[in-house]
Amino acid sequence: MPGARLTQEERRLIAAGLTAGLGYGEIARQLARPTSTVTREIARNGGPSGYRADNAQRATVRRSRRSKAAAPRVPEGSASTGDGRDPAAVEEYATQLAELLAQLGMPRMVGRVLACLYVTDCGSLTAAELVQRLGVSPASVSKAIGYLEGQELLRREREDGDRRERYVVDDDIWYRAMLASAQRNTVLAEFTRNGADLLGTATPAGTRMAEASAFLDLAGTDIVRAVQRRRRQQGSGEVVPPESDA
Known part of the structure; x- marks a missing residue:
């Protein structure tokens, strides 16, 4: 069941x-x-x-x-991975991950490309492989790749003697994504701080802006500290306990 x-x-x-x-x-x-x-x-x-x-x-x-x-888009020989995993279940999970990313605000095609890359063991695919697996146009894949590169969520690489570029997601993809989020918070904090100065902190609107700026600044700082702490602990092999709200 x-x-x-x-x-x-x-x-x-x-x-x-x-x-x-x-x-x-x-x-x-x-x-x-x-x-x-x-x-x-x-x-x-x-x-x-x-x-x-x-x-x-x-x-x-x-x-x-x-x-x-x-179904015809699945490459020949992929019906059985030999590792005990069900390819159909993996594909369904990738679809669910893409849907969740879209719910969280990521463009739908970008989420599909990222999910497709993320569930592969090697973490890399060529443009042609992405087109085949997703059943979309090369232009759609190219646009999604450009977006992901801009967010530093993947990189391009080309092996010696191979003219084809491969698009790679690293194990620290979410580390970089969270740092990018912290940077956006910092920019927004500075902008709202300027708004508070313009409106005057003695006014309701200015107070609102000042409070927003303080919160965004603190949130960005906390994110950076958290991801850096996680990075250090992973590098040392230390088991990271879940954070407590107590």
């Missing part, structure tokens, strides 16, 4: 649980499902405020049809 697709009735129970204000864990326990299954289901179908059971069911049917239609 835990590995099976959600039924329409289960989706209705999820919707009812959200309406009742239940947490994801409680909804998952009622369905005897992993919390991660419920979390992904809600994230890819409108989030907690926009989730609708019937819409989610129709979207699942559409994705299933697209997956069947896309």
